[in-house]
Amino acid sequence: MARGDYYEDDGSTEKEMCPRCGDTFLADxxxxxxxxxxxxxxxx
Ligand SMILES: [Zn+2]
Numbered sequence: 001m002a003r004g005d006y007y008e009d010d011g012s013t014e015k016e017m018c019p020r021c022g023d024t025f026l027a028d029x030x031x032x033x034x035x036x037x038x039x040x041x042x043x044x
Contacts, residue, residue, distance in 0.1 A: 016042065 015025040018035035026033035026042060033042045 015028070016033050018024040018026055018038065018040050020038050020040050021035060024035050024037045026035050026040070031044055033044070034040070
């Protein structure tokens with residue numbers, strides 16, 4: 001069933017990668033994206 005850890009039920013698979021970690025996806029917020037690993041924040 002699970003095709004990958006990063007596949008969401010809503011079908012959104014386009015996630016930004018953390019430029020610092022390189023292997024971590026950024027978590028979506030209303031006006032920014034945050035890396036849960038190193039705390040890198042990318043404002044939109
Ligand atoms: Zn990171």
